[in-house]
Amino acid sequence: MHHESATANNVQLVQLLTPDGQRVEHPDAAWTGSTDDLLALHRDLVLTRRVDTEAFALQRHGELGLWPPCKGQEAAQVGTARALRPQDMAFASYRGHGVAWVRGVPPENLLGMYRGTTLGGWDPAEFNLALPAIIIGAQTLHATGYAMGLTLDGAVGTGDADRDAAVMVYLGDGATSQGDVLEAMSWAASFSLPVVFVVENNHYAISVPVTRQTAVPLVRRADGFGFPGIRVDGNDVLACHAVATAALERAREGHGPTLIEAVTYRMGAHTTSDDPTRYRDGTESDDWAARDPIDRVRAHLQQLGDHSAAFAALEDEAEQLGVDLRAACAAMPEPDLADQFDRVFVDPDPDLQRQRGDYVAWRSLETGGVA
C-alpha cells in the first residue's frame, strides 16, 4: 500500500482558471458561460469580500462581538452556490458569507448573530438557506434529512427542471473528523440521497492543520462511502461552479450524493479572536495570496476585453454596500430578554410564561416602573 497524505497531489485538482488568469480545460469539468456570466461571478466575489471586510472592521470597532472572515474562500462559496437553483436547499457554515450572499440573504442579516442581537438572522425557508450551525458538522445530518424529505416528496429524478431539487451542505476540513459528518455521508450513500457535500478545505481548523484530520486527501473519503468525490481548486470560481453544477445535476436526477473537496485557504484569522501567527509558518500565506480567487478572474476578464468601466462601477457599488452595512449594523434593534420567553415553544409553556412575568415585573421594579 502506498502512503498518502492530506495534501498529496496524486489526486487530480480540477482547475479551469490558473492563478494568473489563463483559461485552461479539464476533462472532468466544463464551463461554458459568457463574459457576462464571468462579470457576474466577479461581482459576487468582490461584494462578498466587501461584506467580509466591512464586518471585520465593524468587529474591530466594537460593533460585533466576533467575526469569522471568509477571505480567500469566496470562490469556493460563490462558485458552488451559484450552481444552486432556487428550489435547492443549502446549509452553510458560520463562515459561509459568500453562500449567504448568493442565496440573497441581505448582508446585514448575517451580522446579528455576531453582534449578539439574535441567534438567527433570517427565515431559512425564505432563502432556502439554513441558519449556520456553530456546532461543527451538525448541519451535514440536517442536510441529509432534508434531502431525504425531497426524495420522499418525489422532488428528485422527475426530469422536471423546475421541480427536481437537491441539497448542498458546506463544511470545513476540521468538520470531516466529526462523527456526525461521517454518519451523514454513510446515511446519504445508503439512501442514495440528493445531497452534495462541499468540504471547504482551507487547511486549518483554528490552529490545527488538515494533516491532523486525515491521512489521505479528503476527497478520498467518498470512495469508502461509495459515491463520487471530486477535488477542485477552491480558489477557481469557474471550476467550483462547473463541478458543483454537475454534482447537483446528478443529485437532482436521483443518482445520489457527491463529495466536493474545494482546496482553498483561509487568508485571514479563524475569527477576530484568533492570532494565526502563533501556528502558521513563514511564507505560506504569501504563497496563497498569489492564488487569490478574485485576482485571477479579474486578470482573465482583462484578457477578454476592457472592463474598466464595469470594474469602476463595481467599486462604487462595493463602497455603497459598505456604507449601508455600517448603517444597518448600528440600527439593529437590541434584543429584549422578554421576547426570548416567547420563542422557546410553539405552544406556550405556562410555567415559562410565569417566569417571563416575574422577569418583566422585576425589571420594571428595577427601572422604577418603566418595563
Add this chain to the structure above:
Amino acid sequence: MTRRMSIAAAINAGLRAALESDDHVMLMGEDIGRLGGVFRVTEGLQKDFGERRVLDTPLAESAIVGTAVGLAMRGYRPVVEIQFDGFVYPAYDQLVNQVARLHHRSSGQVRMPLVIRIPYGGGIGAVEHHSESPEAQFVMTPGLKVVAPATAHDAFWMIQQAIASDDPVVVMEPKRRYWESGEVGDTPEPLHASQVRREGQAATLVTYGPMVRTCLDAAEAAATEGVELEVVDLRSLSPLDLGPVVDSVRSTGRCVVVHEAQRTLGLGAEIAARVSEECFVHLEAPVRRVTGYDLPYPPSRAEDEFLPGVDRILDAVDSTTDDSVYAGGES
C-alpha cells in the same frame, strides 16, 4: 509562600505540575498544543512536554473522550479539554455511558482516572454554544465527580487533585473569571469540600464557580447597608459537601442559591431540597434560587439580563426577610 496569578495561569501551573510529577499524565484537546488553547490555558505545555503528552486532537469531541477511555485502560491519565461548554454534547454519550460506568460495571477492576476540563458559563459576549452551564447534567450522572474552582488557589490545586484522583472528574472552569487574579497558597483544601468565603448572620448565599465573585460582590454591597451575608462556595458539585451550608443556614435561617445555569433541576433544586430536609425547623423563609431563566442561552446583548447579578441576588435576599413577598415564586 504565596504567588499571585490569574485563574488561567493557575490552571496552567497546575497542569504543568501534574505533567512533571507523573509521566502518565497527558493533555488532549482541540488547539491546546501549538496554540496553547483558545484561552491560552495550556500555553507553553506542548513546547515543554512534547507532542506525545500534549496532543492537538482531530476535531471530534466524542473521539477525544472515547479515546481517553482507552488510554486510561492502558494506564494513562488523560486530561481532556473541551474547548467550550456547548461542545461537550458530542462527547456526552461517551461520558455518560462509558466514562461514568466502567468502574462500577467492572466491579472496580477498571479505573477511569480521566479529567474533563470544561471552560463554562456566560458573561463574555460570545456567540451561541459558548456560554452554557451544563454542570447539572454531569452532577445527575452517577459515576462522575464534578468540581468548580472559583479562585486561583483552588484552580491550581483542584486541577492537580482531579488528575490525581482515580475517579473521573469533570472540572468546570469559570471562563469569565480566567483573567482574574488571586493568591495561590501552599496548601490545598480537600477536593470535595465546600468552604465559607465570607461570614455573616443575615442570610446564606450558596454558590460556586463564576458566581462566587458575584455573590461576594453582593455581600459587599449588602454590608454597606449593615446586612452581613454568609457566602458558601460549594467547590465540589458532586459529591456535594453540604455540611457548611447546613451549619450556616441553621444559624441564618435564610438561604439563597445562586447559579448561572437554568433554574429547573439545576443545582439549586437539589440544594433547596436538602436544605429543607436538614434545616426545616431553622428556616425563616423558603429557600430562594437566583439562576438563569429556563431559556436557551440568549443572544449576548441580552445576557446581562439573563445572568444573576448583584441586584437580583439582593432582591432575593430581601425576599427571605420580607414577609410580604413570600407569596411570589420568583426572585
